[in-house]
Amino acid sequence: xxxxxxxxxxxxxxxxxxxxxxxxxxxxxxxxxxxxxxxxxxxxxxxxxxxxxxxxxxxxxxxxxxxxxxxxxxxxxxxxxxxxxxxxxxxxxxxxxxxxxxxxxxxxxxxxxxxxxxxxxxxxxxxxxxxxxxxxxxxxxxxxxxxxxxxxxxxxxxxxxxxxxxxxxxxxxxxxxxxxxxxxxxxxxxxxxxxxxxxxxxxxxxxxxxxxxxxxxxxxxxxxxxxxxxxxxxxxxxxxxxxxxxxxxxxxxxxxxxxxxxxxxxxxxxxxxxxxxxxxxxxxxxxxxxxxxxxxxxxxxxxxxxxxxxxxxxxxxxxxxxxxxxxxxxxxxxxxxxxxxxxxxxxxxxxxxxxxxxxx
Amino acid sequence: xxxxxxxxxxxxxxxxxxxxxxxxxxxxxxxxxxxxxxxxxxxxxxxxxxxxxxxxxxxxxxxxxxxxxxxxxxxxxxxxxxxxxxxxxxxxxxxxxxxxxxxxxxxxxxxxxxxxxxxxxxxxxxxxxxxxxxxxxxxxxxxxxxxxxxxxxxxxxxxxxxxxxxxxxxxxxxxxxxxxxxxxxxxxxxxxxxxxxxxxxxxxxxxxxxxxxxxxxxxxxxxxxxxxxxxxxxxxxxxxxxxxxxxxxxxxxxxxxxxxxxxxxxxxxxxxxxxxxxxxxxxxxxxxxxxxxxxxxxxxxxxxxxxxxxxxxxxxxxxxxxxxxxxxxxxxxxxxxxxxxxxxxxxxxxxxxxxxxxxx
Numbered sequence: 138x139x140x141x142x143x144x145x146x147x148x149x150x151x152x153x154x155x156x157x158x159x160x161x162x163x164x165x166x167x168x169x170x171x172x173x174x175x176x177x178x179x180x181x182x183x184x185x186x187x188x189x190x191x192x193x194x195x196x197x198x199x200x201x202x203x204x205x206x207x208x209x210x211x212x213x214x215x216x217x218x219x220x221x222x223x224x225x226x227x228x229x230x231x232x233x234x235x236x237x238x239x240x241x242x243x244x245x246x247x248x249x250x251x252x253x254x255x256x257x258x259x260x261x262x263x264x265x266x267x268x269x270x271x272x273x274x275x276x277x278x279x280x281x282x283x284x285x286x287x288x289x290x291x292x293x294x295x296x297x298x299x300x301x302x303x304x305x306x307x308x309x310x311x312x313x314x315x316x317x318x319x320x321x322x323x324x325x326x327x328x329x330x331x332x333x334x335x336x337x338x339x340x341x342x343x344x345x346x347x348x349x350x351x352x353x354x355x356x357x358x359x360x361x362x363x364x365x366x367x368x369x370x371x372x373x374x375x376x377x378x379x380x381x382x383x384x385x386x387x388x389x390x391x392x393x394x395x396x397x398x399x400x401x402x403x404x405x406x407x408x409x410x411x412x413x414x415x416x417x418x419x420x421x422x423x424x425x426x427x428x429x430x431x432x433x434x435x436x437x438x439x440x441x442x443x444x445x446x447x448x449x450x451x452x453x454x455x456x457x458x459x460x461x462x463x464x465x466x467x468x469x470x471x472x473x474x475x476x477x478x479x480x481x482x483x484x485x486x487x488x489x490x491x492x493x494x495x496x497x
Numbered sequence: 498x499x500x501x502x503x504x505x506x507x508x509x510x511x512x513x514x515x516x517x518x519x520x521x522x523x524x525x526x527x528x529x530x531x532x533x534x535x536x537x538x539x540x541x542x543x544x545x546x547x548x549x550x551x552x553x554x555x556x557x558x559x560x561x562x563x564x565x566x567x568x569x570x571x572x573x574x575x576x577x578x579x580x581x582x583x584x585x586x587x588x589x590x591x592x593x594x595x596x597x598x599x600x601x602x603x604x605x606x607x608x609x610x611x612x613x614x615x616x617x618x619x620x621x622x623x624x625x626x627x628x629x630x631x632x633x634x635x636x637x638x639x640x641x642x643x644x645x646x647x648x649x650x651x652x653x654x655x656x657x658x659x660x661x662x663x664x665x666x667x668x669x670x671x672x673x674x675x676x677x678x679x680x681x682x683x684x685x686x687x688x689x690x691x692x693x694x695x696x697x698x699x700x701x702x703x704x705x706x707x708x709x710x711x712x713x714x715x716x717x718x719x720x721x722x723x724x725x726x727x728x729x730x731x732x733x734x735x736x737x738x739x740x741x742x743x744x745x746x747x748x749x750x751x752x753x754x755x756x757x758x759x760x761x762x763x764x765x766x767x768x769x770x771x772x773x774x775x776x777x778x779x780x781x782x783x784x785x786x787x788x789x790x791x792x793x794x795x796x797x798x799x800x801x802x803x804x805x806x807x808x809x810x811x812x813x814x815x816x817x818x819x820x821x822x823x824x825x826x827x828x829x830x831x832x833x834x835x836x837x838x839x840x841x842x843x844x845x846x847x848x849x850x851x852x853x854x855x856x857x
Contacts (some may be wrong), residue, residue, distance in 0.1 A: 391800075
């Protein structure tokens with residue numbers, strides 16, 4: 138049996154848009170959300186692609202995600218925005234807010250927006266990369282369900298809180314970092330559990346708070362909130378830099394939840410059956426306010442080429458720049474994406490349930 | 498023999514100011530530089546305190562740091578600055594630039610500055626914390642000598658590139674993250690070498706690019722640039738998150754060296770005997786542009802208290818918030834700092850050399 142099914146992007150997108158419309162979303166919002174999900178599959182980040190469709194459908198059906206929500210600008214200046222997502226899906230409010238941030242940065246050099254009362258927004262890199270089309274530096278971050286430990290603690294307090302920064306280059310591909318501030322996201326443990334592999338000791342702790350190599354135990358504890366959880370980048374101790382990953386996670390909580398007046402830390406997804414109040418933070422920097430953008434791009438090329446051409450460690454043949462692997466995946470998946478068979482099955486179930494025939 | 502000597506802060510500062518003035522710095526610049534150095538000793542970060550005085554004196558004497566340099570604003574908008582440090586010491590240009598950034602953020606919500614042709618600026622946290630007095634969020638980062646590896650590479654390409662973000666709280670102490678983006682800075686290896694301790698395998702690689710536990714070998718290789726170097730936060734492999742620390746290091750190179758039109762990556766300290774062209778990036782965000790600052794502070798208190806009160810792992814009695822340890826050190830060192838005896842000796846040597854009697 139083939140593990141992955143090849144599906145045409147236009148066909149897949151049509152189906153996903155139809156699902157969201159059937160659930161009450163506007164054409165525009167359904168298009169945006171489908172595009173963010175499929176961009177993730179195209180970039181090889183299948184954990185954040187259409188594999189998430191089931192969770193969104195469930196969220197809408199449970200009433201904790203509001204498909205008809207229209208974002209509300211609560212406060213606005215020449216270069217800042219405070220936005221409420223009104224408990225709608227994360228993608229439409231994030232896309233529209235980042236558009237506004239980009240316009241403001243083009244006019245006024247730098248701009249930031251904080252968003253509250255939103256939901257999971259897909260890949261952070263989608264929004265930071267929107268700035269690249271305008272030759273700006275893009276910034277995107279979000280808080281998320283509290284699955285990560287402060288070091289020396291055994292109760293999960295912080296989200297996996299990805300940070301994404303995108304910067305244009307000239308001849309080279311842009312730099313696009315998009316990184317959870319935990320060592321790994323939960324999905325990585327699921328992959329190791331499926332393959333019956335042990336996990337490195339910097340990924341997670343058991344219910345007593347000790348680092349463990351058993352992914353099944355951790356996944357069970359996460360679900361039951363039995364103690365322990367995911368470790369911040371750098372692991373459980375200061376000696377290995379765990380306080381730094383924890384620090385980056387905190388910075389995200391501050392810029393998203395605290396600065397927007399929304400939920401932060403353990404209060405995100407705080408009450409079962411109620412909206413999650415996920416919060417985001419977006420930014421854009423106009424390079425021309427500092428140096429001519431052509432000079433910036435030339436220097437980016439120089440930085441990228443110098444690093445890529447530098448000597449490799451034994452056994453390694455290539456040094457990567459952030460985003461490079463994903464751009465290569467995107468090139469391969471221009472018309473067709475590979476979807477894991479279980480994800481295809483779930484989409485077929487969703488289609489049946491809500492009365493839309495999936496065309497695959 | 499006592500390993501540490503207690504020195505009154507006013508006495509120590511007087512000496513450091515006199516040294517810098519004798520070497521040609523203005524009273525104002527000497528005061529700023531001395532204050533940044535001694536703030537570091539007060540906060541318990543002795544690696545960046547007066548222990549560095551010798552290097553600055555050497556830099557000035559060699560002509561690669563220019564004591565009389567006056568910073569030059571090359572480009573300015575309502576919320577951005579491009580600044581040349583004119584190869585002066587890093588502290589005066591950083592202090593004065595951050596002052597301007599704060600003024601701009603107070604008037605125009607957010608502001609950023611990129612600085613090129615500067616030098617080592619001391620602790621990044623000094624400048625981000627300047628924003629706290631005005632109840633702003635402060636951002637400070639710098640590139641530095643290339644001592645860190647891209648993962649899969651064995652030539653040092655990136656600085657230890659600290660990132661500092663400071664945010665005010667209400668009753669609680671402010672949040673102040675100040676973190677090198679390598680797992681550890683070089684100084685940590687020197688401490689382990691002195692104590693003849695092995696280093697964790699996520700700190701550095703040997704000349705073949707393999708992780709090593711031998712600090713002496715690494716320090717020798719760093720000096721000779723013989724191959725290998727410090728590892729980014731997360732270590733040598735993607736499995737442990739090494740690409741993330743490497744990503745944060747790259748973000749710093751982009752915002753400092755690339756965006757300012759200065760030196761970046763391996764080109765910082767690129768030519769022996771010439772100015773280092775270290776580059777910085779400063780920012781400030783006016784909280785009131787988003788939510789009332791009192792609400793922000795209340796929520797910061799709530800976040801901090803919730804995390805600190807959460808359950809500890811076995812064997813740990815306390816969860817720290819970033820900056821907390823340093824504020825406690827600062828409280829202890831209100832009038833007197835503890836200086837390592839070798840640092841005292843070096844200062845006495847400096848005094849003799851340039852004709853100033855150290856009063857300790």
